[in-house]
Amino acid sequence: MLVQEGCSNCGFSFCRKCLPHRALLPQYANKPVTVCNGCYEKLNITRIKIGADPPAQHSNVPSSSSKNWWGEGLPPPSLRQTIVTNCGRSDVPKNVLTLSEIEQRLADLRGCDVELIRRISQMFEPAEKPRPSGATVKDLMKEAQELAEIEEMYDPDKEIEVRFKRIKYDGSEKPTEHTDDAGTNPRMSTVSSATNFSEATAKELMDINKLHTRIRWSMFCKTIISSSLTTINISARQKSLELEKINNEIGLFWDKQLDKVELSDSDGEELDDETVKKIILEAEQSVADVPDEALTKKNVEPASAVASPQKKPGLFSKIFRRDGKS
Numbered sequence: 001m002l003v004q005e006g007c008s009n010c011g012f013s014f015c016r017k018c019l020p021h022r023a024l025l026p027q028y029a030n031k032p033v034t035v036c037n038g039c040y041e042k043l044n045i046t047r048i049k050i051g052a053d054p055p056a057q058h059s060n061v062p063s064s065s066s067k068n069w070w071g072e073g074l075p076p077p078s079l080r081q082t083i084v085t086n087c088g089r090s091d092v093p094k095n096v097l098t099l100s101e102i103e104q105r106l107a108d109l110r111g112c113d114v115e116l117i118r119r120i121s122q123m124f125e126p127a128e129k130p131r132p133s134g135a136t137v138k139d140l141m142k143e144a145q146e147l148a149e150i151e152e153m154y155d156p157d158k159e160i161e162v163r164f165k166r167i168k169y170d171g172s173e174k175p176t177e178h179t180d181d182a183g184t185n186p187r188m189s190t191v192s193s194a195t196n197f198s199e200a201t202a203k204e205l206m207d208i209n210k211l212h213t214r215i216r217w218s219m220f221c222k223t224i225i226s227s228s229l230t231t232i233n234i235s236a237r238q239k240s241l242e243l244e245k246i247n248n249e250i251g252l253f254w255d256k257q258l259d260k261v262e263l264s265d266s267d268g269e270e271l272d273d274e275t276v277k278k279i280i281l282e283a284e285q286s287v288a289d290v291p292d293e294a295l296t297k298k299n300v301e302p303a304s305a306v307a308s309p310q311k312k313p314g315l316f317s318k319i320f321r322r323d324g325k326s
């Protein structure tokens with residue numbers, strides 16, 4: 001790596017070989033410092049003019065050399081300070097003209113108005129534009145139609161397509177079907193006879209028509225479905241109201257029945273658990289003794305009269321007695 005050092009006088013960087021001299025610079029140091037060849041010569045010239053003794057040379061390299069010691073492609077040290085001072089200056093003039101002043105000067109040079117310079121397109125346009133009349137528009141449309149007919153008539157691609165259809169179908173009815181569809185189709189019928197569509201364009205238009213038909217049919221089906229859903233919702237609501245009415249009537253009926261049962265139960269005496277058990281036992285005994293009642297009637301009556309006192313009537317007897325009275 002090349003080590004560089006700076007000149008103590010000018011401040012530029014050089015290699016060690018390019019700083020062979022040492023000179024005394026009182027403003028920087030009291031001892032001799034390294035300087036380049038250019039600064040060394042300048043210091044010697046100033047000392048010679050003043051009359052001072054030249055400083056002693058401490059380097060073994062001679063002061064004069066035939067080669068460019070400052071390097072190839074670089075300016076000499078005497079010009080470097082001038083270049084640095086010139087770089088600090090600005091080449092832009094202080095008084096810069098504005099856009100309006102430039103336009104005014106250009107108008108003065110051309111001898112025209114300033115507005116013409118500001119709107120340069122007016123120089124190439126006529127003062128008054130002719131309005132297209134009805135006849136002009138009709139002529140233009142007629143001319144365009146004639147050009148289209150000529151292009152379609154002498155189109156080599158169209159001629160090849162027609163010949164290919166003739167060879168392919170060979171007198172079949174398929175091409176006539178296409179022509180009939182194109183004639184009956186509302187999209188194809190609106191097209192002028194001057195511009196004939198190709199087969200691909202006609203096919204795309206037919207697909208678009210089919211798609212529109214499907215969309216209209218789907219919208220119609222959607223309308224029907226929505227109306228049917230509305231009627232179903234109305235009928236379901238009516239059925240729910242009828243069911244609610246029936247449920248209310250059934251509830252009222254059972255409420256009346258429960259009120260009757262509560263009234264009948266309140267007429268009888270309140271029964272405890274023991275009385276209920278006795279009633280159940282009496283019912284079971286009555287069911288078991290019904291077949292043998294005729295045989296044991298005479299024997300049971302004196303024994304029962306002697307053995308047990310007369311029992312109180314039970315719940316079932318009250319119910320059956322009430323039914324018999326009613």
